[in-house]
Amino acid sequence: MKSYGQLCAVARALDVVGDRWTLLIVRELLTRGEARFTELQRGLPGVAPNLLAQRLRALQEQGVLEQVPSSSAAAGGAYRLTDRGRSLEGVVRELMKWGAPTVPAAPRDAAFQMHWLSLPARYLLRDNRPDDDDVVLRFGDLHDGFDVTAVRGFVQVRPCAADAALAARVDGPGPLLVGLIQGAVPLARALEAGLTVEGDEAALQRVLPAA
Structure with missing residues (x-):
């Protein structure tokens, strides 16, 4: 340069x-x-x-x-x-915080990969039920995704582990997932709009910010 x-x-x-x-x-x-x-x-x-x-x-x-x-x-x-x-x-x-308000205006054909959400997930997800048993959630899959562990009041975000015991697996359209993690879209509305949760929906709700 x-x-x-x-x-x-x-x-x-x-x-x-x-x-x-x-x-x-x-x-x-x-x-x-x-x-x-x-x-x-x-x-x-x-x-x-x-x-x-x-x-x-x-x-x-x-x-x-x-x-x-x-x-x-x-x-x-x-x-x-x-x-x-x-x-x-x-x-x-x-930069992520500064750019977040512009995400809804991204072109409809903008590329999206699930693992890109792992960085905002580190900063935005919370363990809202710290007295519950530990849970592991997967966003996406082993090919393109990340695991979220809620444990004793903390949230850990890591690349997918092949041997993880999952409470739920989450997938869906990129804009919907972004809104969910940002707390802009409630889980119930996200499910109506096309979010898929295989497993325990309550485990996912546990880590989401208030919408």
Whole structure:
């Protein structure tokens, strides 16, 4: 990326992460923990492979991410954020908050992937019944989703675990899920509008913000 050439912390930060796709790569790695090139490509619909490779190289050179052996059975290495890269979570969170009011106006054909919701879920979901037994909810599936665990007043959001004992699995249209997690759409209305819950609806209600 061409430098702004300014002695200013904002400009210097944008020299590193201001290119198109760069912060979305950070979003993917904040969401997944680590990801192989093909996984990043799937999570960034529309990015050209050569451009993605270029952005990854630049982020490595700037100390934002690093390559590591993949923890999955698949061959090849993976990418993960360094400590400096993970410190961008606050930046991404503020962008998320700033952009949330614009989501309802997104084009009708805008791409949606379930795992993109895992970051807002970290900040918006709550354990409203801390004295109940622990429960695990899955949004989406193993291919594209995340697990939410409500345990003793806390909510943990993680990539899907193949061996998780699920209380419920949740799926539905992207705009509806966004509204549900933001607390803008009550569960009853979401169910009427096409949300599907396989399992215990009360377990899902337990973690939702008040609508």
